[in-house]
Amino acid sequence: MSTLERVSTAEQAPVEATRVNSWNGWDPLRHVIVGRATGTVVQAPEPAVRRDFPEDGFPLGTWGPMPEEMTAEANEQLDSFARLLSSRGIRVDRPTPLDFTQRVSTPDWEQESMFGCMPPRDVLLTVGNEILEATMSYRSRWFEYLAYRPVLQSLFESDPDMRWEAAPKPRLTDESYVPGFWDTYNTLGLGEQLDKVAANDLVLTEKEPLFDAADVARFGKDLFVQLSLVTNRQGYEWLRRHFPEHRVHAITFTNTHPLHIDATWVPLRPGLVLHNGERLATPELVKYFEVNDWEVVEAVQPASWKHQMRLSFCTPWLSVNLLNLDPNTLCVEAEEVRLADQLVGLGFDVVPVPFRAVAPFGGGLHCATVDIERDGVLEDYFP
Ligand code: ABU
Numbered sequence: 001m002s003t004l005e006r007v008s009t010a011e012q013a014p015v016e017a018t019r020v021n022s023w024n025g026w027d028p029l030r031h032v033i034v035g036r037a038t039g040t041v042v043q044a045p046e047p048a049v050r051r052d053f054p055e056d057g058f059p060l061g062t063w064g065p066m067p068e069e070m071t072a073e074a075n076e077q078l079d080s081f082a083r084l085l086s087s088r089g090i091r092v093d094r095p096t097p098l099d100f101t102q103r104v105s106t107p108d109w110e111q112e113s114m115f116g117c118m119p120p121r122d123v124l125l126t127v128g129n130e131i132l133e134a135t136m137s138y139r140s141r142w143f144e145y146l147a148y149r150p151v152l153q154s155l156f157e158s159d160p161d162m163r164w165e166a167a168p169k170p171r172l173t174d175e176s177y178v179p180g181f182w183d184t185y186n187t188l189g190l191g192e193q194l195d196k197v198a199a200n201d202l203v204l205t206e207k208e209p210l211f212d213a214a215d216v217a218r219f220g221k222d223l224f225v226q227l228s229l230v231t232n233r234q235g236y237e238w239l240r241r242h243f244p245e246h247r248v249h250a251i252t253f254t255n256t257h258p259l260h261i262d263a264t265w266v267p268l269r270p271g272l273v274l275h276n277g278e279r280l281a282t283p284e285l286v287k288y289f290e291v292n293d294w295e296v297v298e299a300v301q302p303a304s305w306k307h308q309m310r311l312s313f314c315t316p317w318l319s320v321n322l323l324n325l326d327p328n329t330l331c332v333e334a335e336e337v338r339l340a341d342q343l344v345g346l347g348f349d350v351v352p353v354p355f356r357a358v359a360p361f362g363g364g365l366h367c368a369t370v371d372i373e374r375d376g377v378l379e380d381y382f383p
Pocket of ligand 1: 262
């Protein structure tokens with residue numbers, strides 16, 4: 001066979017049929033993206049975020065690749081999780097890492113480094129047959145969508161009904177950030193910080209719509225958008241207009257450093273939400289769930305995992321960052337034994353997954369994944 005024939009045969013290989021479809025976090029999972037730790041960087045400082053890990057080799061102002069041994073261990077756990085999902089018949093796609101140490105720029109700014117492609121949940125939001133690329137709000141994450149473009153392109157080619165959308169790319173000029181925010185915010189008392197969180201008077205201004213996909217919790221027809229350090233009111237407003245068939249709610253919790261909703265208010269199955277009780281919900285939110293006959297269960301305290309806080313910007317509450325395989329089955333971090341017992345008591349089958357080493361790369365089992373396909377249709381769980 002000539003080279004030409006071989007190429008031509010390869011090009012004609014059938015693309016595996018795919019269907020993008022996911023309306024909530026609990027329907028039976030068929031297809032998912034699992035992130036990669038490869039190339040992750042402790043970001044260079046920027047207006048939205050400043051990493052400060054003096055004990056671990058990255059004091060304020062410094063930046064660079066995560067230590068090789070940590071990256072290797074995280075990749076082992078991610079690969080093993082991907083194999084576990086595959087062994088259960090779930091199709092798994094992976095992102096394509098870039099050189100995240102490279103300097104990036106737009107006509108408006110230059111940034112010394114990118115970040116990585118471990119938490120795909122931050123970047124991509126699946127609602128029904130649509131996958132939406134979030135705006136993001138860190139300059140270091142502006143180009144992160146590129147790591148997912150090969151997967152998205154392939155989904156687009158194989159599913160004629162897929163809607164591939166991208167929210168308006170933000171300018172992220174200095175006007176998008178409150179000047180000197182981090183110098184003052186960290187000197188405020190708890191009450192003052194929580195007042196600012198409730199008013200969403202944080203590092204982002206309202207210059208333009210900004211949101212991370214992981215600030216959206218999907219409950220069928222209802223989408224709950226957490227206003228946070230990475231999601232502003234304009235971001236919520238953009239999402240509300242973008243999903244006119246949904247009820248889109250802006251919500252806050254008593255969390256001094258709100259960053260993604262998926263370690264705070266976690267849908268488990270229709271009628272049951274797991275709540276991180278250290279981050280109180282507003283009475284309005286609790287009432288909305290209660291009048292619709294939902295049970296709100298407070299999660300047990302996370303297991304201690306101080307040893308894994310090295311270079312991590314997440315909290316131990318990644319314990320509740322769970323992935324549903326279906327409405328009765330939950331993937332839970334292997335060391336979170338107390339939480340597993342609580343979930344078994346609530347009627348779930350628990351699949352323990354070693355995942356501690358992934359935390360410093362941006363999250364837990366939910367952060368590390370994005371739904372491509374779950375069985376099920378759009379339903380109204382708050383009629
Ligand atoms: N998506 C990560 C949430 C991390 C945290 O609340 O600690």
